[in-house]
Amino acid sequence: MEFNLLGPLEIVGENGLLVTPSRLKERVLLALLLVNAGQAVSAAEITDTLWGSTPPASAQANLYSYVASIRRGLQSGSAPGAARVRTAGAGYLLDAAPAEIDALRFERLTGDGTRLLHDNRPVDAVLRLEAALQLWRGRALMDLTTTPDIFKLEIARLDDLRLVALEHLTEARIEAGQADQAAVEAAALAQGHPTRERLWYLLMLARFRAGRQAEALAAYQQAYRALERELGLRPGDQLRELQQRILAGIPDTASKQTRLTPPDGDRPHQPLTSAALLVGRDRELELLTTWHAAATGPTFTGLPLLAVTGPPGVGKTALAVHWARSVSDCYPDGQILIDLRGYSTQAPTSTHEALTQLLVSLGVNTNDIPSEAHAATALYRSSISQRRVLIILDNAAHAGQVRELLPGTPGTLVLATSRNRLSGLVAADTATRLSIGELTTRESIAILGGIAGQHRIEENSAAAHELARLCNGLPLALRIAAANLHNNHYQGVADYARRVADDVHLRALSLEDDESFGVRSAFDLSYQRLSPPGQRAFRVLGLLKDRRFGVRLVANLLGDAPDQTQQALTELVAEHLVTREAEDRFAIDGLIRRYAVMRSRDASQPVRELRSVQNG
Numbered sequence: 001m002e003f004n005l006l007g008p009l010e011i012v013g014e015n016g017l018l019v020t021p022s023r024l025k026e027r028v029l030l031a032l033l034l035v036n037a038g039q040a041v042s043a044a045e046i047t048d049t050l051w052g053s054t055p056p057a058s059a060q061a062n063l064y065s066y067v068a069s070i071r072r073g074l075q076s077g078s079a080p081g082a083a084r085v086r087t088a089g090a091g092y093l094l095d096a097a098p099a100e101i102d103a104l105r106f107e108r109l110t111g112d113g114t115r116l117l118h119d120n121r122p123v124d125a126v127l128r129l130e131a132a133l134q135l136w137r138g139r140a141l142m143d144l145t146t147t148p149d150i151f152k153l154e155i156a157r158l159d160d161l162r163l164v165a166l167e168h169l170t171e172a173r174i175e176a177g178q179a180d181q182a183a184v185e186a187a188a189l190a191q192g193h194p195t196r197e198r199l200w201y202l203l204m205l206a207r208f209r210a211g212r213q214a215e216a217l218a219a220y221q222q223a224y225r226a227l228e229r230e231l232g233l234r235p236g237d238q239l240r241e242l243q244q245r246i247l248a249g250i251p252d253t254a255s256k257q258t259r260l261t262p263p264d265g266d267r268p269h270q271p272l273t274s275a276a277l278l279v280g281r282d283r284e285l286e287l288l289t290t291w292h293a294a295a296t297g298p299t300f301t302g303l304p305l306l307a308v309t310g311p312p313g314v315g316k317t318a319l320a321v322h323w324a325r326s327v328s329d330c331y332p333d334g335q336i337l338i339d340l341r342g343y344s345t346q347a348p349t350s351t352h353e354a355l356t357q358l359l360v361s362l363g364v365n366t367n368d369i370p371s372e373a374h375a376a377t378a379l380y381r382s383s384i385s386q387r388r389v390l391i392i393l394d395n396a397a398h399a400g401q402v403r404e405l406l407p408g409t410p411g412t413l414v415l416a417t418s419r420n421r422l423s424g425l426v427a428a429d430t431a432t433r434l435s436i437g438e439l440t441t442r443e444s445i446a447i448l449g450g451i452a453g454q455h456r457i458e459e460n461s462a463a464a465h466e467l468a469r470l471c472n473g474l475p476l477a478l479r480i481a482a483a484n485l486h487n488n489h490y491q492g493v494a495d496y497a498r499r500v501a502d503d504v505h506l507r508a509l510s511l512e513d514d515e516s517f518g519v520r521s522a523f524d525l526s527y528q529r530l531s532p533p534g535q536r537a538f539r540v541l542g543l544l545k546d547r548r549f550g551v552r553l554v555a556n557l558l559g560d561a562p563d564q565t566q567q568a569l570t571e572l573v574a575e576h577l578v579t580r581e582a583e584d585r586f587a588i589d590g591l592i593r594r595y596a597v598m599r600s601r602d603a604s605q606p607v608r609e610l611r612s613v614q615n616g
Helices: 024-035 043-051 059-076 102-118 122-133 149-175 179-192 197-209 213-231 237-247 282-295 316-330 351-361 373-384 399-403 423-428 441-452 454-459 461-470 475-487 493-502 519-529 532-541 551-558 562-574 590-601 605-614
Strands: 002-004 010-012 085-088 091-094 305-309 335-339 390-396 413-418 432-435 514-518 548-550 579-582 585-587
Touching: 002 102, 024 043, 024 059, 024 091, 024 149, 043 059, 043 091, 059 085, 102 122, 102 149, 122 149, 149 179, 149 197, 179 197, 179 213, 197 213, 197 237, 213 237, 213 475, 282 305, 282 316, 282 432, 305 316, 305 423, 316 335, 316 390, 316 413, 335 351, 351 373, 390 399, 399 413, 399 423, 423 432, 441 454, 441 461, 441 475, 454 461, 461 493, 475 493, 475 519, 514 519, 519 590, 532 551, 532 562, 532 590, 548 551, 551 562, 562 579, 562 585
Parallel strands: 305 413, 305 432, 335 390, 390 413
Antiparallel strands: 002 010, 085 091, 548 585, 579 585
């Protein structure tokens, strides 16, 4: 038989028919016996449960009648001769195997799933925990409309176990690569239990692993407000550390830093996950696959080295990581991702620091790593020489930062991402460069719909297309815009698009709860890396009425020689802040042009004077 407590009380006989008592008192009695299955429950306890402190004079006779009725019902659903409810001393006992009671099956499956998760078997853990949670049909014993106190503790215990199981399932989904589904489930849970920090953490982590960085940061702000409102507390260390990791742009390489040890020795393994959502990029993915086939073919003798470059916020890391996952099986000795912090609020990763990370990932003890960079380089190249490893050097500042970390022999694939064009790697190290640009309108709308809600975007199609245009196909801007719409359901798409259009300081394209994360902040990191002549030239571009311009026009405005201006503009091209259309013709577009306008307003006195000249 099946005795089901996780929802309305339900008894299913061996013939598949329901044999649940219809009278409330009988259901309460049967539930009491099930909660104590295999143990005797005294008549006094039963009487107190059914009638409280003032039982009727007929209580004992009624109890006999209820027990007899339950026995008949269970007998009709069981094999002949089965006796489920027995007299035991001065009370009664219900015989049921643990496998027959859904609450006990739930606890067993939950325990199995939790152990599998701790044993780093997340896929198996998901299956067990899903099976456990599928047993629930509503709140436990939800049809006992006048719930006796004796059941309240049991219902609360089961509810808490269910919530813990849901947390474990969310964590298992994240570790199993099901981050999108985990994010959906965690969002609903966090809203229902706003003071449970673990749920907010899992929601942030799931969105981060799913590439929904803006939404992950929005979840932190929701957690902050909920904890402050409900408890007068601020988020704990775990939530704050994750927020800082996201804000710093550190690609998520999994919280556990899993290392796998195959029979033939140690290998580095970092689950390749990204902090950005990949939408579209079919052409780029096809080009990467074609390049990889050639670079690993029998006639290729060099080091497979690819530079993925593009402007800030365009999704370089997302593309590199997404594609790297597809070829990771070709590199059986592992995968390593190093953040070089070339464009970051933190100091760039030094050569020795990066070499240390690489050597530790390759299994070298930290005590054995030389303190001199050249000796560490030699050890690194000898350690990796006989291995096939996939390395992503993310967020490089310049070609030299990558060159110091290249293996000395072929066999390892190296992907470098940067806002810089990394021309030195192309010229001197036979790297192949893939520069990526803005998304199409269709892809931009897909990002907006995926975050803000497809129904909402479709209902406001014209406004959504205008917002996509204003975001200039930049994934970072699109994700932030969609996150702001998602977080403010009362705000219309058209109203928000107007805000973006009218905002000269680009504040509308930052998270509304945290202006430090936004398009302007991302552009600031590129601007701050420019030389003084490069910064000055960039500010002057904000004064131009036309997006296209020549060297002479800019040189005249700056009062510099054409060759000096050409050098400054070449620097801007190298940083993907302007595009070169011909030898001496350039263009500046979209959000970067708006950023230049903003910078020109903050410019020094000489450039302010130029503005008055330009405006006639």
